[in-house]
Amino acid sequence: MDVSNADETAAVAGPSAPVRRPTLPAGLPGLVGGAVGIGSAVVMAAAGLTGGIVTGTLAAVGGLALWSAWRDRRAAASLASSRDELRRAEDGLAALQARSRDFIAASSDWFWETDSDHRYLYVSKRLGDILGGDPRSVFGDSLLALGALAGAEANWGEYRRDIEAGRPFRDLEVGFTGRDGRSLVFRVSAVPVFGDDGAFRGYRGCGVDATAETQALVEARFMQAVVHDAIDSISEGFVLFSADGRLLMCNERYRQAYPTIADQLTPGRSFADILRAAAERGGYGGEGDIGAWVEQRLTRHLQHSTPVDGRLSDGRWYRISEHATGAGGVVKLLMDITELKRREEELAGQTARLERTVTALQESERRYRQLVELAPYGIVIWDRAAIRFANSAAAMILGVGQEGGEGAGLEGAALAGFLDDGAALEAMLAGVADRGVSRLECAALRPSGERRQLEVGATPAMFHGEPAVLLVLNDVTDRRRVEGELQRAQKMEAVGRMAGGIAHEFNNMLTAIGGFARLAERNPADADRVLTCVQEIAKASERAAALTGQLLDFSHRRVAEEREVVAVAPLVRDLRVFLKPLLSAGIDVVIDASDEATCGAAHALVNPVTLNQALLNLALNARDAMPDGGSLTIALAVEVPDAAFFARHRGLKPGRYVVIRVSDEGTGVPAAIRDRIWEPFFTTKEPGKGTGLGLWMVYGTAQQSGGAIELEGEGERGATFALYLPAVEPPAAPVGFDPLVVDEGEGAAILLVEDEDSVRRYLRLTLEEAGCTVTEAADGLEALERFDEAGGLFDAVVSDVSMPRMNGPDLARALEERNPMLRILFLTGYASRETASGLTGPAGRQIVMKPVAPERLLQALRDLLAE
Template sequence: MDAAGTDRPLRSGGAAGGATAEPKEPVSGPSRLSASLPGLLAGLAGIGTLAGLFATGQAGWPVAGALAAGGLALWSARRAGAAATALARSDAALRQATDELEGLRDRSRDFAAVSPGWFWETRFDHRYLSLSGGLATLLRCDPRTVFGDSLLDLGLLVADEATWAEYRADIEAGRPFRDLEVSFEGVDGRDLVLRLSAVPVRDADGRFRGYRGCGVDATAETLALVEARFMQAVVHDAIDSVSEGFVLFSADGQLLICNEQYRRAYPTIADMLTPGRSFAEILRAAAERGGYEGEGDIGAWVEQRLTRHLQHSAPVDGRLSDGRWYRISEHATGTGGVVKILMDITELKTREEELAGKTVRLKQTVGALRESELRYRQLVELAPYGIVIWDRTAIRFANGAAAAILGVAADGLEGRPLAGFLEDGGEEGEALAATLATAATAVNGEERRLECDALRPTGERRRLEVAASPAVYGGGPAVLLVLNDITDRRRVEGELQRAQKMEAVGRMAGGIAHEFNNMLTAIGGFARLAERNPADPDRVLTCVQEIAKASDRAAALTGQLLDFSHRRVTDEREVVAVAPLVRDLRVFLKPLLSAGIDVAILADDDRAHALVNPVTLNQALLNLALNGRDAMPHGGTLTIALTVESPDEPFFARHRGLKPGRYVAIRVSDQGPGVPAGIRDRIWEPFFTTKEPGKGTGLGLWMVYGTAQQSGGAVELEGEEGQGASFALYLPAVDPPASPAGLDPLYVAEGEGAVILLVDDEDSVRRYLRLVLEEAGCTVVEASDGQEALDRYDEAGGLFDAVVSDVSMPRMNGLELARELETRNQLLPILFLTGYASREMAAGLTAQDGRQIVMKPVAPERLLGALRDLLAV
């Protein structure tokens, strides 16, 4: 067995144990010439055959025996003396050639065994002829499975088609090639990257006979390169994302990395801040381009600055030629390089200058502050909140309000421990006091806020809201406590929370769904009728009008839902058609009333309009209806009637602030016991109620009274005790808004229509709004979301007179769009359209001037009216 671990046949003429047999000398003499010619030729032919076997490595002991037999044949050939001598010499040469061949094969096998790649050979048609065993480990399969496959057709993939075309041309032309990298999917699903090189094999006539080549697994190297490039991109991205300027120099002063913020700080030498530039080159360029404002030799300045750069001196503040201030700090790296950090401190310097001026003014006001100290003490004493200074051991100061809250005399708090007034006055009080004490060391004056019980000496408990902040007393740390007695407020909130209105929302769901289905039936039905009869204009007009009515009814019902849940955005008064609002109360009342109560709504006068807040009006009517329900626990009829009337003189005598004229009167009547005469004057007071605890808040009629006052009207209790109660809500009647035959043009200049950027993610809504705006003479550019709107704005160069935008949109909502547009044009009017927006969102949308909110669905006149208001500002 050889060094490679494979069995090899023994060399011709060899003996066991490595011994070599000596060749016998041929017999000489005349008798040799008597051998027959056929015998000589036979011997020569046998030797030739054996030589061929030696050459292919297939000879062994049988071959040696055959060779001996051939020698005896020659010995018997009397005329073969000379031939025998030649055969002996050929035998020696053959053994030497065989040894060299075996050695060459051993070396080749050893080289192949230790090589990191493998070797392969193809025929003239590029089909694989042989593959070394190294490929088996990589492919995890027998390499012989690809014998006969073409080098060009093994599923190899090259990412760069142009590169593959060049390599393929070389292969098809039989030219040598190197480092061809290809992707290959192994039999186990792994993605491999192979690197191939080969040289052509030609015959004696120079004809191409195939390739001999080698290959290596470049998968790990390729993955490492990809990862390195990815990490380099990540590092560059991270450096570019910081707000400070950043630059890195190598140990020999060569620039390695520079972010965009650093380049922007030095615009005159931005072209020099590229990898490979030396720090000295950059300094000299800066000096030559105006960055050096000193006197003397520029070269000396460069050398001085270079020395400071190498010494990593402390941060230096400097002012550039454009007036900006920067703080430059340099830090050494572990490899001898230098990192420079550039921080813009222009604002800090400006504030320092402002602070210096303020310091002067502050000194001038100190005297005035001292003079006003007495006035501040008086304010503290008159404050409605308790104010206490506590040094964490005892109370050192307390105003009169604090003493009243804690139930002691005005001078009975100072010197007493705080814990005795908190919670149980014992361990719980101590624990709470320890919590408040942490405020003495709060960072940046941060407040500690909490709620707790205060224990009065009488045993009465009061609920307090306590704000604690750090203070100083007697030169040491202390705590400033502000005490707010919220006992009554918490009681009211508790009563309000016990109200059952939110439970009613769930019970209303069925009735609301029924109403909406009715409206959807009308909308869908009339739309289909109009679609079936497009040639009948009167029929189409009738259908369209009915669709509009159903749509308006749905919008009103949605608005009342928002009113009921206190979610409508606007609190402003508007002209309201009162009759539809009253009729829609039936939807809300059905689930709120018991089975024994019938509802009669008489509201047929659609001319009744009032200038009111629809939110508060809807809530006031619901309060009156629920009050009537509670008055009829055993059932009855609740009647809500609407009339337009002119009250008599006694009415105005009772309500002297009202002006004579027409009023919309809404009466809510029940068949209960009525209101006793002794409490008729008190029913409008807040928190007054005759109901059992937990059954009422005492705020319902008070809210109705407030709605009447805010609307310029009045509310009265009619009927006598024992005959049921009837509450009449009077609202000043106004004329209904005119219904224009068409839409007036929306001009921004003499005969020039407005250019509007329209943004809404709902296609149908966007088409409707566009038609309204175009009918008013506007030029409209559409966008389906905030991001697209920004693109359209930038493409048009910002040449828009106003923006009409939805609030809730994908990618970028209306508020985010407004903030982005504000950076481009702070005066751009923006009209927001929304089906719902919380009060917090509404406040954010209208925080800037030139913004309005209109609730969807929006009528054409409402849309154009709001835009006219914005463009007129």
């Protein structure tokens, strides 16, 4: 391959021009012929004359000499003209060669030529300068060697067919690594050369260095992906139209706001077509020409008026604002203000007497509206050492001033300084970014000391050619508060759905209680029959009490969080009642806890509230894993785990464990996330459909109870979660009522206050059987009268909490004024932890949950009197 400049002239010069030959002027052959004819006539005329031969001969010779002289002069003139034309052609060729050399030297491209076998005949020196060496080390000796640099075989195949057929080709892109380690991209184009006979002689072509153009295209695509990801991460609807009214970009939140035309919101579709589709699908509810309505909306769209509030086709209220872009396009934003509208409607219904309160609420509403209108979300690029880029919204979220411009107070700062437990969160963000896109929630600590709840999306990114993390920050402090209220409302809805199932169970229990009571009444003389009926009544009432206890556990109305010995089998069996209204019709619930020999001994020292909630969480997770239905199995067993189990959980003591297994036939848990499912906030569900705290709470319940939770099996279908709780011995059964006496050995004097007659009679009989002297009262006011009539000579008061006229807490305060040392035992069907704490705060006060067994009542009184 010749890469010198010596042949550059030859490369642009064509074949030599053919030599021009002189021709005779028109008429000259006739003149000569005429002369010959005249001579012949003279000779013939003089033939008969003596001496005529000499004269005729001389005339013919003179004519021939004249013609020959004329011809020589003409040939000399033509030769001189040909020399002039040849000199001018040579001068033009030299000028053309000089221009070609100048163009080649000035061009950033290079030129080349091949023969008919595609081997290089000529390559300009420019390519060697670009490569910094011999072009053959990269391009080889033949044009066909470019196939190794052309990338995909399919793409090269098309070019190769053109080359082998001798057809012109353009922009063949080849890539390779240069001597300095940079990735280079060249583009090559050529045209075929044919000989005079039409045969293919080879190619002449040029090449261009497209490395900078390709790198710019890659960076542009990256920034486009960053912008799309950022826009998809915000909670507001976003759409961008070009200057000619065509849709360029639209996020999913915007499509959700317009479900009837979501399929029309695609790039390239015009705003007028979208409006027309909306009108045809019900958006235009008036009369007249739809086209006029579309034109009116289009005009309003281009005017960019102040934000307006409207209710869209998804049924929610939005603040809609449109803004012009620098390129003449339009940006449209949707802010969900449904909650704000609901508050406005509530405020509108207030009466005049709340005017000052309404004024304060309006001021609060104004601040809230301002916060909603800002709709802040931040974009931060963090290289795992410091913040390298932050927009103004990020600076505002993190509480940094804007004196220096966009994010000036953040760039170069450590991310950990703005986050609660920043070092741990930095490590978590760096780790999840290595594994791909991830989301988490954390608290931001502003320099002023204010805490803000953030929703953070982490995505791997590049910054100045180095690995970095793109963080999208969204301040969700107010949204989480509203979501908490919504969750509480949803929980109450779930409790309402369970009411039907619970009512069915209670009707069964009441049927048993009432039926056996009537049977006992029919034949009271049959002691065995009466005893059997009474025993069945007691079983039904215990079952009703257990069901009520689980309902209180579900609604977190238990008084305390202390652990207690729990019979696990009844708790597991009663789950069916709670799960029935929460599961879809296609899910079959199987409770395997009927083996009395094994399950009857299943007792554990746990908090029944958290255990019940943990089992509900596992069951609901199984439901979510089976959207098309299946079987949900909850099995109870008492086992001694093997050595491998205790090797995995080194802190557990060997022995018997109560094992509750929750199995489903769902999609299973992928191996890639099996080690992460116990992490707080980790979830595979869509945003807004999972908190990532369910399994984490189950894990905490197991740890609190001294046990463990495991995901069993390696199958790709279905999952089994096994909850291990240390087994304990069941509590000893009471043998009878011991007398309840005071220091002098006499029975205790008790003031019994209960508004329900049947409950009061039951409590009185229980106390009297224990040797107590009982004085009854139906409410607090009557209790005060009885107390004063007896001169306050009571050892203790047993009082219901909720009663007419005067309730238990008010009675306690009135009695405390009369006797500060008086002991009081409260009975209640439900009480929050705050209520219980207030009742039992003073010394000499205790609280017991209804229904209360005789043994539990007497033991509580003994403990109270012994204080």
